[in-house]
Amino acid sequence: MNKAKTVVVAGASGFIGTYLRARFEQAGWSVRTIGRRTAKGSAESARWDDDAAITRVLDGADLLVNLAGRSVNCRYNARNRAAILDSRVATTTALGRALEGCRVPPSTWLNASTGTIYRNADDRPQTESDGDLGSGFSVDVARAWEAALEAADTPRTRKVALRIAIVLGPGGGALRPFATLARLGLGGPMGRGGQKFSWIHLEDLYRTVRFLHARTDISGPVNVASPDVVDNRELMHFVRRAYGARLGLPTPAWLLRLGAVLIRTDTELVLKSRWVQPQKLIDAGFIFRQPELGRALLSIAKR
Structure with a gap:
């Protein structure tokens, strides 16, 4: 009998991490975790404040998936900006440091990044080879995040930065505020x-992780997004249809800015035009299970 493969999921308690952990377990993988809430002394988990435990959890594993990072669904004040940046850079740096101490390190390290690293784009898709990096706080965070991954000295571990688009799936995540607005008639x-909306279904994100681990010829940043990019007008049409909302009043930018202050979030999450093209995945032959936004939202709403 073949030995079960082992994956280490860092940031396993979040929306994406919880799903990936469950799917790996369903597939027969042994799952170890790293996070803030992990109990000390566990042989299968480690906390971020324990370097030795992180090395122990990583040693002998086949795959490392790092999803750690504070939510960006908040106001971008000085305190939150510092927390968002540190939660990504510090954890990535800690993993690189821990991997150096492993006798048998994972062969693959997939580290979360973000499709927001590209500029505001509504003129052409942004691929890994010809995409233009943008400017501003979110882009600065993404650059620092990927720089921390690049700086890690891991000659025995292949590193891939996952430039993930907005993730949609059952149980909440980025879809929740859109669904709430639809139910309220907004x-x-x-x-x-007209701003573009790039997205990826949770299941296809999990399948991308499995695909990239198996494809040892792929390295560097990879855009993780569905090829079915829509604009905001189309997005909200599909949301209304999925949640049975007949009325859909438009929300002008000034009202969005006012509402963002009240609910303590930032308008960049809905006003920036994200057009992320998954060229590396397409060229490698990856098949999306949920390639169309309309059908994906219907399946999510049913669950």
């Missing part, structure tokens, strides 16, 4: 409505 276009 599910119309946001701002000008």
